[in-house]
Amino acid sequence: RKEVEQDPGPFNVPEGATVAFNCTYSNSASQSFFWYRQDCRKEPKLLMSVYSSGNEDGRFTAQLNRASQYISLLIRDSKLSDSATYLCVVYTGGFKTIFGAGTRLFVKA
């Protein structure tokens, strides 16, 4: 079992749609959780951190369920510019950070 698993997609959605990504992690001792965005042939960029209480940044909402070891990202009112790969990232302590393989999103006009 992979340490961080994501649905690879791709998700093809029209502009304005709401889309949700899921991620599960295997290490129950994991400490911090993040969503990164990676554009084609570019480095990953931090989108947002994920907390048990949930957090929202504009059209993006992230949620963590520690009991189920599950992380989610919700994107509302999708824009063309949201097209990218979204990486679920788990920090397990020390210098150890595990990246999911990513979920590809295509937003179409």
Place this chain on the structure above:
Amino acid sequence: GAVVSQHPSWVICKSGTSVKIECRSLDFQATTMFWYRQFPKQSLMLMATSNEGSKATYEQGVEKDKFLINHASLTLSTLTVTSAHPEDSSFYICSAPGTPIYEQYFGPGTRLTVT
């Protein structure tokens, strides 16, 4: 925010040759840097942790004699792919930890193609 640069951004080399990739922290000092490799449609896989002034720590399955890492200063780490083969073709990305430690500043990556 902190900036990490990589050079070159892309390189094509012939099988059997060696390629050096540089990773620089431009506006901060980095005693530790990370080297990742990413194959198409796959996740970033940590190859090694580079430590200034000491030997790098390699992840299981990564050949230390093939992927030579040198962290000679607080702002520069290099990865040399020795005797490159087509299967080494990949996207190589470096990063440096920030504050807090789990925040990483990524370089723009180097796309290596071995023919």
